[in-house]
Amino acid sequence: MNHTVDMRVRLGSLELRNPVVTASGTFASGREYAGFVELERLGAIVTKGVSLHPWAGNASPRIAETASGMLNSIGLQNPGVEAFCASDLVWLATRDVPVIVNISGHSVAEYVAVAERLEAEAVVSALEVNISCPNVDEGGMAFGTSRSAAAEVTRAVRSATRKPLIVKLTPNVTDITEIARAVEAEGADGVSLINTLLGMAIDTDTFHPKLARAVGGLSGPAVKPVAVRMVWQVASAVSIPVIGMGGIATAEDAVEFMLAGATAVAVGTANFVDPTATMRITEGLEAFCLKRGIGRVAELTGAVRL
Amino acid sequence: MTCGSDGGLERMLLERVTVLGNERVTEGVGLVVLEAPRVARGVRPGQFVHLRIAEGRDFILRRPFSVHRASGERLEILYQVLGVGTRALSLAERGEEMDLIGPLGHGWEMPDTLSHALLVCGGLGSAPMGMLAIELAEKGVAVTVAQGASTAGRLVARELFADVARRHEIATDDGSAGERGFVTALVEPLVAQDRPDIVYVCGPEPMERIVAAQAATAGVPCQVSLERLMGCGIGACLSCVVSTVHGQKRACVDGPVFNAEEVLWASAEIPPKY
Ligand SMILES: Cc1cc2nc3c(=O)[nH]c(=O)nc-3n(C[C@H](O)[C@H](O)[C@H](O)COP(=O)(O)OP(=O)(O)OC[C@H]3O[C@@H](n4cnc5c(N)ncnc54)[C@H](O)[C@@H]3O)c2cc1C
Numbered sequence: 001m002n003h004t005v006d007m008r009v010r011l012g013s014l015e016l017r018n019p020v021v022t023a024s025g026t027f028a029s030g031r032e033y034a035g036f037v038e039l040e041r042l043g044a045i046v047t048k049g050v051s052l053h054p055w056a057g058n059a060s061p062r063i064a065e066t067a068s069g070m071l072n073s074i075g076l077q078n079p080g081v082e083a084f085c086a087s088d089l090v091w092l093a094t095r096d097v098p099v100i101v102n103i104s105g106h107s108v109a110e111y112v113a114v115a116e117r118l119e120a121e122a123v124v125s126a127l128e129v130n131i132s133c134p135n136v137d138e139g140g141m142a143f144g145t146s147r148s149a150a151a152e153v154t155r156a157v158r159s160a161t162r163k164p165l166i167v168k169l170t171p172n173v174t175d176i177t178e179i180a181r182a183v184e185a186e187g188a189d190g191v192s193l194i195n196t197l198l199g200m201a202i203d204t205d206t207f208h209p210k211l212a213r214a215v216g217g218l219s220g221p222a223v224k225p226v227a228v229r230m231v232w233q234v235a236s237a238v239s240i241p242v243i244g245m246g247g248i249a250t251a252e253d254a255v256e257f258m259l260a261g262a263t264a265v266a267v268g269t270a271n272f273v274d275p276t277a278t279m280r281i282t283e284g285l286e287a288f289c290l291k292r293g294i295g296r297v298a299e300l301t302g303a304v305r306l
Numbered sequence: 307m308t309c310g311s312d313g314g315l316e317r318m319l320l321e322r323v324t325v326l327g328n329e330r331v332t333e334g335v336g337l338v339v340l341e342a343p344r345v346a347r348g349v350r351p352g353q354f355v356h357l358r359i360a361e362g363r364d365f366i367l368r369r370p371f372s373v374h375r376a377s378g379e380r381l382e383i384l385y386q387v388l389g390v391g392t393r394a395l396s397l398a399e400r401g402e403e404m405d406l407i408g409p410l411g412h413g414w415e416m417p418d419t420l421s422h423a424l425l426v427c428g429g430l431g432s433a434p435m436g437m438l439a440i441e442l443a444e445k446g447v448a449v450t451v452a453q454g455a456s457t458a459g460r461l462v463a464r465e466l467f468a469d470v471a472r473r474h475e476i477a478t479d480d481g482s483a484g485e486r487g488f489v490t491a492l493v494e495p496l497v498a499q500d501r502p503d504i505v506y507v508c509g510p511e512p513m514e515r516i517v518a519a520q521a522a523t524a525g526v527p528c529q530v531s532l533e534r535l536m537g538c539g540i541g542a543c544l545s546c547v548v549s550t551v552h553g554q555k556r557a558c559v560d561g562p563v564f565n566a567e568e569v570l571w572a573s574a575e576i577p578p579k580y
Pocket residue numbers: 064065354367368369370371372373383384385386387388389390391392393430433434532533534535536562576579
């Protein structure tokens with residue numbers, strides 16, 4: 001019987017102290033959560049998406065609650081990479097936690113420029129390339145829904161960075177494994193999935209869509225079975241590590257993603273419901289392993305019995 | 307202007323709370339009293355809490371509510387029953403537990419130099435004004451309240467205002483109490499007669515906008531409490547942005563109270579519900 005669990009996991013050359021990371025855009029850069037979470041106990045902080053220039057984001061309303069989930073159309077509002085480095089990264093440098101920066105662009109050149117700007121920042125442990133945001137008109141998800149465009153962005157960013165490179169995939173495709181294989185072939189060190197599912201909700205009093213942008217991305221427990229299925233498919237199709245996410249709210253949810261093939265898991269919408277969710281899930285995951293006599297959490301990865 | 311309450315970022319907490327009472331105030335409006343020792347002690351007028359009404363039901367997000375009053379370990383929330391969350395809240399019984407994050411946001415500014423304040427509220431806009439009226443009166447500030455509602459029965463917190471305000475003017479749409487018409491019609495004469503050094507306003511956004519313009523015309527500083535749909539409530543998700551002359555601000559941490567002259571009203575977004 002084990003009395004401790006080795007919670008470490010590897011994403012390529014990056015070692016995390018445990019598999020639980022934050023999902024981009026739900027945790028900002030962590031500062032807002034510092035009163036609720038011991039940031040040093042996170043596997044990593046994955047930051048809100050950052051672009052070359054400041055982006056204003058979309059009109060309001062930007063969120064709508066739906067059954068067991070929510071739609072968002074924030075639209076990657078961010079102050080641009082320069083301001084991000086001057087403020088968020090300076091603050092993150094004072095915390096002992098790996099930082100994965102989520103990057104966005106309207107064009108391949110913009111993705112590359114952001115990656116280049118971050119290359120010299122020692123505090124950045126890895127990049128997560130968002131080719132899956134459903135909430136911007138140019139770029140965003142367009143790069144993630146075509147095999148060739150996904151490959152092109154990955155190739156370009158790969159040549160601009162020596163940091164571990166994770167590509168974040170959209171579920172809004174017919175065959176996600178095609179895209180995963182394409183980015184693996186271009187040198188991605190890992191893939192993360194799922195980003196939000198494109199959705200819509202309409203107010204029956206006013207006949208207006210509930211989001212100003214009409215459509216937005218669905219997240220939360222409602223998407224979990226879709227996400228688990230996609231993680232399982234992708235993990236079976238590639239040999240690079242997978243970061244699984246989509247509706248994780250409990251330790252059992254995290255276990256489920258790992259059994260499906262995830263090496264690490266990200267917690268998103270659950271942070272809004274319970275700001276301590278990441279801690280609760282990390283502790284629960286360790287307790288789960290102890291109870292089941294699992295010595296290394298990494299043993300869960302892909303352990304689904306078919 | 308000095309700041310009556312700072313952003314509260316350092317002091318916000320997640321607290322398990324117990325329902326001490328929950329009663330109907332009028333048709334579709336309830337008052338819930340929560341035992342929330344830590345948050346009740348720290349909250350300032352105009353701040354809010356992000357309440358997790360029920361676990362394990364099919365709605366997942368918290369709901370933001372202003373603190374109507376706080377005393378000792380108790381928080382009072384005045385709520386209008388609108389949808390699934392507030393309906394669940396209306397069914398909460400004494401002894402039931404929930405949790406909340408608070409105190410949140412930037413509340414009403416109460417400069418030390420104030421001698422006369424005008425509080426303008428429409429409908430449930432009186433919710434965040436209870437504590438404000440009480441604290442101002444305690445500080446010796448002369449409080450005038452202009453309160454509007456559709457009908458007399460919906461003048462929520464009427465007794466509280468009657469108690470602490472030096473002057474309490476009322477307007478109802480149907481004329482069943484006070485003047486017939488909108489509360490905005492009361493504002494101009496009150497500003498002229500009482501010469502307040504500040505106007506506080508909370509209500510449907512179109513009404514807030516009119517009062518802000520009236521205050522600006524009279525050269526009186528004006529503070530407005532704004533509502534936005536909120537995800538996290540603590541500044542992380544950017545669901546709740548308000549367009550201001552200083553760029554996009556987050557209602558949950560930079561607000562919900564803003565200086566009216568900073569707000570770019572074209573951004574009005576929530577359909578008026580109360
Ligand atoms: C800072 C702040 C303070 C508030 N104070 C009070 C108060 O003291 N008393 C009170 O009755 N109401 C208050 N509200 C509004 C209150 O949050 C909503 O009425 C409530 O969330 C509605 O939830 P529901 O599930 O009943 O409605 P639904 O329509 O079913 O809610 C669906 C979603 O929309 C959101 N939502 C709907 N209407 C509003 C709204 N007007 N503002 C913000 N979110 C909304 C809900 O939170 C939920 O996420 C406040 C809002 C804010 C932002």
